[in-house]
C-alpha cells in the first residue's frame with residue numbers, strides 16, 4: 042500500500058542464541074505505520090521495546106523479517122547504505138537527550154544538517170524555526186547544561202527532525218521529566234510531529250500520553266497487539 046511509511050514484517054530477534062541466558066525477544070513483529078500516523082508503543086519493562094525501536098531505526102538488525110521505509114526494503118543492505126538511510130529518513134529521540142555538551146542548542150541542530158550537505162545559512166534557519174516551534178528560540182545560544190530538562194528535551198526533538206526525516210522513533214521521550222513538564226513537552230513533540238507530517242512510533246509507559254496518538258500497540262510475548 043502506498044500510504045505505508047514504515048512496514049515491519051515478521052521481525053524476530055533472539056539474544057545469546059544457543060547460550061545460557063538465551064532470550065527470544067521478538068517472535069514475529071508486524072507493523073504498518075501509515076504516512077502521518079502517530080502510534081504509541083507500550084510494553085512491560087524488558088519486553089523488547091528498545092530492541093524493536095533499534096531495529097526499526099536501522100541501528101540493529103533482526104534475525105529474520107524485514108524493515109521497509111517508504112517502500113524500500115532496507116533488510117540486508119550493507120552498513121553504509123543503512124547508515125545513509127537512517128540519516129536521511131529516520132529521526133530518533135531517546136529518554137535522555139544525548140545533546141553534545143560543548144555545543145549550543147542551535148549548533149546541536151545545525152551540525153547534523155551540515156553533515157548532510159545543507160548550507161550553514163539554511164541549516165541555521167531550519168534550526169531557528171524548529172526551536173521557535175517548540176518555544177525555546179530564546180535559548181538558542183545556550184549549551185545543554187544551561188537549559189532545563191524540559192528545554193533540553195525540546196532541543197533534542199528539534200535535532201531529531203533537523204534533516205526532515207519521514208519517520209520519528211522515540212523511546213520514552215519525556216520519561217525523565219516530572220509529570221507536568223512531561224505533559225507540556227509531549228505537547229510540543231506532538232505539534233512538531235503533526236506539523237511536519239511525520240509518521241511516528243513513540244514508546245511510552247504513560248497511557249494518557251498514549252491516548253493522544255492515533256492508536257496504541259502493546260508489545261508483549263514478542264508480538265504487537267492493539268490496545269482498545
Ligand SMILES: Nc1ncnc2c1ncn2[C@@H]1O[C@H](COP(=O)(O)OP(=O)(O)OP(=O)(O)O)[C@@H](O)[C@H]1O
Nearest residue numbers: 056057064066084085086087088089090091092093
Ligand atoms: N545485547 C543483549 N544481550 C543479551 N540480552 C539482551 C541484550 N539486549 C537486551 N537483552 C535482553 O532482551 C530483553 C529485551 O531488552 P530491551 O532492552 O529491548 O527491553 P525493553 O522493553 O526496552 O526494556 P526497558 O523498558 O526496561 O528498557 C531483556 O530481557 C534484556 O535483558
